[in-house]
Amino acid sequence: MLDIKNLHVAVDGKEILKGLTLRIEPGQVHAIMGPNGSGKSTLSYVLAGRAGYDITEGSITYNGEDLVALAPEARAAKGVFLAMQYPVEIPGVTTMTFLKTALNSQRRQRGEPDLDAVGVLKLVRAKARTLNVTEEMLKRALNVGFSGGEKKRLEILQMALFEPKLTILDETDSGLDIDALRLVAEGVNTLRSPERAMLVITHYQRLLDYIVPDRIHVLAKGRIVAEGGKELALELEARGYDHLVKDVA
């Protein structure tokens, strides 16, 4: 599904990712762990298509297509979803209006008919309930005045609504208490299926207790420095990143 080969990415002329290679098959959940500054968030932004990230070498192929050539909105319509570490607050746009616009924008790009207001409302309400997103939150301006946990729950609500093929979770566990973490993990696990894939980016092993990955990659200084199964997370939790990082030139 996702095939990243020898990816080099520079931001403001400074190379952040230095030859990253990663392959995710449908149905798999991969985790990327690594210390601060290792390039985790850069990877997530590059996959979503944010401006200012220059790909100087390598390629990203998504379902056989060159992902880099697609605008962010086209990636979303084709099923790429990035749950952001810092969801943006947008005063003046209600959450419900945003959800409806986004959902129908994606559908339109795929040649599907718009859902009417009632249809969207029904869909949103059904998904919102399980994630403990209240009616009141849906009426407020997007992310404005939301707590850290509420913002993350709204990200997961969007994931549930859009049903993406490839989900990237960027530090979704940060700022969550244990109950919220469980709720978020349940939301993610509900979406796991043989045709979907996920990339879970996290600093801590905690989230991986709830979203158990098939494979873990350790990112340090812009490269994958270690790979393994889910037991690697426990090892990192016990020993830290230092012993892996110091070997990297």
Added chain:
Amino acid sequence: MTLAAATRDAAAALVAARGVPHRRVEEWKYSDLRAALGEPGLGTETAQWSVDAPDGVERFDLSQPNPPAWVADHFGRDGGNVMSAASLAFASGGVALRAPAGAAIGRPLRLDFAGAGHVRALLVVEAGAALTLLEGVGVADFRNAGLEIVLGEGASLEHVRVSPEAGDAVLVEEAFVRLARGARYRAHFASFGSKLSRMELAITLAGADAQAHLSGVSVLDGKRHSDVTTHLIHAVGDTVSSQRFKHVAGGQSRAIYQGKVTVAQGANGSDSNQSAKALLLGETAEADLKPELEIFADDVKCAHGAAVGDLDAESLFYLRARGIPEAEARGLLLQAFLEDAVAEIADTDQRELVRVELLTALKRLA
């Protein structure tokens, strides 16, 4: 008796002495009326007006003799400003309207200015009366309207003015608003710009507990110009004013907000808040935001702020990453930017109307 011939002579003398305002006159720095009008100058024509008055609102045609006391008492008290002096001197007609004491007028009063030339209007909302004024701005080569609004004790007026996109028009208006104790004035000014478009307001909070709340939006494209100039005077204490103006300027357009708040000596307990923001789309658009405070009292609460910027790149990315195409995402953010000023319109129908007009203008810009 016709309306104060002496007042008119004095106004004509003032216009003759000062001439047409131009950019070296501080208050007209960003709106060079002399250059916009060129050779023909101010002219002495009288422009047209029309009124759709709900039951309960009285009217008097200013071109007629023997004005009633409520007209004679309040007409032509806005001296000092050269353009209002011009409308006073040259307009041979206009309209005076009155909501009598205690009247709660359900249906809005509609006042339209049309055609070229000078025109005057007077609106008296007497003690305890409540009224909504919808002001329409017809397109003309050049029009100068002078509007006087008098609010009695506890009177309340909601004023909504929509100035349409009018390429070559030069449209100038001066409104003088005077509030007695406990009166409320809420006004919203939506503008889509013209060759030169200026709405100037001088508002005096003359009685305790009087409140004026101004808001406005402008969406400008091409070479449009839109100027809102306000002077809010807290003449006595325990008065409240707020101003919230938002501008979106594209092309080579120019958005102007000049807002001066004066708190008079002894007007303690005055509370004033002023905010003006502009988003510039592109390198050639311009916004001039000039909030100004003049405080002669000790115990006041005054806040002001102005900011000019571009659309937030992070917000734009967020929307696009969720599947919303760039043009649509930009439109949504522009709408969102203007929304808090639009939300100030209390009348639901008018609020929706302004929203629709803004949406149309934003689509043109995108």
